[in-house]
Amino acid sequence: MILAVLACVGILLDRFVGTRWGVMSLWVIGSAVWTLWGPVRGRTFAAMLVVVPCFAMRHHLETTRYDAAELRQHIGEFSRPAIVQAVVDRPPTFRRHPLADQRRLRNQPTMQTRFEVTVSAIRIGKAFRSTGGRAMVTVDQPLSDLQCGDAVTLLGELSRFQPASNPGQPDLQRVYRQRRLHGRIHVDDAAGVITSAADDQPAWWAASGNWIGRFAGELSRLGRQSILRHTDVSSGPLAMALILGQRDNVDPLTRDQLLVTGTVHLLSVSGLHLAIVVVMAGWLATFVGVRVRGRVVLILLTCLVYTAVTGGRPPVVRASILVAVYALSLWVRRPAVSINSLGLAALLLLLWNPTLIESIGVQLSFIAVSTLIICGSTDPLQSEAVRQELSREEQLDRLIEKSSPPIAYHARRIWTGVRNAFSYSAAVTLVSAPLVWHQFHVISPISVLANVLLGPWMFIALASGLVTIALDQLWMPLGLPSGWICHQTILVMRWIVQRAAELPGGHFWLPSPPTWCVVGFYVVLIVALLSRGIGRSTNPIPPALENPRRRSLMVAISAWGLWVVMAWWLSTSPVPMNNATTESIFVDVGHGTAVVMRFDQDDVWLYDCGHLGNDLGESHDIDGVLWSLGTTHLSGIVLSHADSDHFNALPSLLNRFDVDQIITPPGMMDEPDEPALIPIRNAIRRHRVPVKTWSVGDHHQRDRADLVTLHPPKTRLAGSDNANSLVLQINAGSTWMMLPGDLEPPGTMTLVNGPRPSPGGVMMAPHHGSLAADSDMVLRWARPSKVVVSGGRRALHPDVEIAMQLTGSDVAITRRDGAVRVRLFSQGPDQIQIRCWNLNPW
Secondary structure (H helix, E strand, C coil): CHHHHHHHHHHHHHHHCCCHHHHHHHHHHHHHHHHHCCCCHHHHHHHHHHHHHHHHHHHHHHHHHHHCCHHHHHCCCCCEEEEEEEEECCCCEEEECCCHHHHHHCCCCCEEEEEEEEEEEEEECCEEEEEEEEEEEEECCCCCCCCCCCEEEEEEEEECCCCCCCCCCCCHHHHHHCCCCCEEEEECCHHHEEECCHHHCCCHHHHHCCHHHHHHHHHHHHHHHHHHHHCCCCCHHHHHHHHHCCCCCCCHHHHHHHHHCCCHHHHCCCHHHHHHHHHHHHHHHHHHCCCHHHHHHHHHHHHHHHHHHCCCCHHHHHHHHHHHHHHHHHHHCCCCCHHHHHHHHHHHHHHHCHHHHHCHHHHHHHHHHHHHHHHHCCCCCCCHHHHHHHHHHHHHHHHHHHCCCHHHHHHHHHHHHHHHHHHHHHHHHHHHHHHHHHHHCEECCCHHHHHHHHHHHHHHHHHHHHHHHHHHHHCHHHHHHHHHHHHHHHHHHHHHHHHHHHCCCCCEECCCCCHHHHHHHHHHHHHHHHHHCCCCCCCCCCHHHHHHHHHHHHHHHHHHHHHHHHHHHHHHCCCCCCCCCEEEEECCCCCEEEEEEEEECCEEEEEEEEECCCCCCCCHHHHHHHHHCCCCEECEEECCCCCHHHCCCHHHHHHHCEECCEEECCCHHHCCCCCCHHHHHHHHHHHCCCEEECCCCCEEECCCCEEEEEECCCCCCCCCCHHHCCEEEEEECCEEEEECCCCCCCHHHHHHCCCCCCCCCEEECHHHHCCCCCHHHHHHHHCCCEEEECCCHHHHCHHHHHHHCCCCCEEEEHHHHCCEEEEECCCCCCCEEEEECCCCCC
């Protein structure tokens, strides 16, 4: 464990300092001290000087190799057509297409195939040029015959992983860097994936060099088919995630419910899953009558196969190492120290991929296991005499318990098991809560109860699922009973998660606490554990010290509560507005609109909240911007009109934020031909948010600005929803900002026939900068000095910017510039300040 900590220090040293020559010097000095100093103290000191620079250099080499990949040179800022030769190096997975409902209307496949490849060449002109690197490939059709190790030629669009373009948004480049991926390739259909003919390549084991991957991929494919054969659309996706680690088909609503109930680990195959598999392997070995060493071999083979089939993710690799160490300790008849086994797992993982130190999944995995080890371990450094004495006392206690009546005996055992389950669940929840809060913006007290309730059901579901897969390969009817049990158990688990997610006070969505605050929590925790001398006492705790230990526990819980209060105060303190009268942030949501408006630090509004292709109703980009401002409450959400790319994130926002009111143009919620409004109405009804209508002439005074509705009239125009868009003007002293939605004729004529604003304000381009919406008429009428285009790829066409510059205005495009912040000042020479996230983040 000490070596693992030193390895982390070395990696972080290279990550943040990059002292290459200092690392080499430490390496030389450490080697010399190892040689010249004594065998004990010298080795300890030398280990500190050797391990740190060794892992720092390992991280440096990994980073250098990643950055030197030639594929990066062919990836531009935006996607471009490319023809690539590659080899599939990860088994393909399948997921529901994000636009599945729209594709069904066009009779196109609703499933996508995802896999990772090692690129060998890319076509430049008429010839292929050798290159290196790895990419994630998405094909808009299911490819059931594709296997790990296949040589393929891909015809698609090559693009980079998008960096954060909004405040509070995660950087996908860092996330995929941990997976050693350099870019993504999107292929429209199966015809764009050409597999090399069998005559053009040698035997598959020689061509791929990855027979383990093919074997694991084939087992995974058979397992997926068996699970889907015995489940339905409500239980199948969660069953595949729980049993095989294939979580791509789990819908966002279920993911959110698992997150807020602290049970999202069900989607990530980890130590708990492997422990159940090992228990089943142990039962099989007992049934067959295998001896100790045969049992060890069976357990190791089971771990290897299950780890490969589930994708070899770091949490299950960590668990496999722990199981392997324990199994080998049985083989050699030596005790296995759990905390050191965990340290060995960390060393091997970091040696394999040092960038995993930044992975939130790896961090949470090791935090949870460390907590369980510390809570469940006796003192590993006690003398042998003390251990034997304690063992005899425990045996005597068990004999006494067995002499009691059977009902009392079993009731006592059940109570002890439930009490321990709650204790361990509470300990893991408390210790991991700061990191979960920082990364996922949620605190989940209900997770203590939810994990205890789900534990037995998870065991049944996983065990019955694995039995179903095994029996299904022999004869399909054999797997019917276990398949039915798995299906019904998954439904029970879904019901528990749904009820826990709906429980009032069970979870809280909050902005993240500062990074230094979270780091400080864990530093203080480690120092406290070391100062208490975990595992250092040489005598059992006498009864007289039970009360002091209980008092220490209360002190620890009180300190944790104090930290939560401090972190809550820091995270929910609004970001100051300085002297700005108003502040608006145009969120980069692609083709759509979301404008965060602040009229005071505690008076935050939202104009529209959606984007094209968001059929799943996600609001992550908008959430991040609001949380980065310390916002948990919205004074109102203005919906400009009944197009889904302007409102489809509303249900998710209502789940995360308190909203005082919803503002719409007249008649919007009564649109009968807009099915996308159905979940909007249901969400508004469920959260009991009042809906108000604004029309031309309505004035709403805020503390620092005046909101004026310029359009539409009280009686809807005989046109499309776009023609009835709610046009909002924000007046701040002598300057203004106008938000026209998707205004188009005949609404355009109605607007320009009204009072004309003074020249020089800020205007959002109507209809995302569309050249077919008479935007030039609105621009000539308004004469803005700044134009912001909230749009996707189509907004990058050169003609769009030229058209927006019609009145000599500066143009910012969210697709190109990221989030755009506009500050209006009622006084001063510079009354308008515009800042773009990609150019100058704040």
